[in-house]
Amino acid sequence: MTARESDTTTRQRIADALRDDPATASELSASVGVSVSSVYGHLQHVAQTVHGADGEQFLVAPPECKHCGFSAFDDPVNYPSRCPECRSEGIEEAVFKIE
Numbered sequence: 402m403t404a405r406e407s408d409t410t411t412r413q414r415i416a417d418a419l420r421d422d423p424a425t426a427s428e429l430s431a432s433v434g435v436s437v438s439s440v441y442g443h444l445q446h447v448a449q450t451v452h453g454a455d456g457e458q459f460l461v462a463p464p465e466c467k468h469c470g471f472s473a474f475d476d477p478v479n480y481p482s483r484c485p486e487c488r489s490e491g492i493e494e495a496v497f498k499i500e
Contacts, residue, residue: 412450419447423496426441445478460497460500461495461498463477464477464481469486471484478497
């Protein structure tokens with residue numbers, strides 16, 4: 402961990418990473434060093450924080466079923482276990498970005 406990373410919270414590191422490049426929860430997990438399930442919890446808070454700050458937007462390209470293409474999931478800041486349409490477990494991860 403660099404000196405800069407030790408001075409920031411996990412949520413700040415996630416937000417900074419999303420300001421630089423779009424990323425999935427798995428990619429954020431690897432770059433920030435926390436579990437994927439923890440990343441989803443932090444993303445909920447990052448989305449709320451960014452919502453009104455300095456004209457920034459928290460953007461989500463929702464998860465999508467690899468089999469049927471369904472992408473209208475109820476909560477895009479969550480990883481669904483299977484598709485509600487075709488029951489396939491092949492789900493592409495959501496991609497997150499802060500602009």
